[in-house]
Amino acid sequence: MIALNKTNIERLEEALYGDEGFLIKLRMMNGFDENKFEEVCSILKDCEIEWKNIDSIPKRAVNLIVEICPAIMTYLDNSLYCKKDEKWNEKMWDAYLKIYDLILNCCG
Numbered sequence: 001m002i003a004l005n006k007t008n009i010e011r012l013e014e015a016l017y018g019d020e021g022f023l024i025k026l027r028m029m030n031g032f033d034e035n036k037f038e039e040v041c042s043i044l045k046d047c048e049i050e051w052k053n054i055d056s057i058p059k060r061a062v063n064l065i066v067e068i069c070p071a072i073m074t075y076l077d078n079s080l081y082c083k084k085d086e087k088w089n090e091k092m093w094d095a096y097l098k099i100y101d102l103i104l105n106c107c108g
Helices: 008-017 022-027 034-051 059-080 086-107
Strands: none
Touching (some): 022 059, 059 086
């Protein structure tokens, strides 16, 4: 549920760094939280709509967005050594590409 007074940037920051935040879990190697991932993707879609007709996106948003892909990549690099499950690996790469595309759409 969306809080009434929160901007998309605030929602993104909370989803990434709040209690049980997506990036916090990744960096602590506490697993890939699919629900948080989908929440981040949903917020990025909202950001894309909001920023579609503006010339630049807010600096605070950029600071958040540039953290996402490196954190996922680091998690994947560390996890791939431990997990030999081909389906899991493919699912994680698909998630990485999905969020990468969403970020490009937000910024492009």
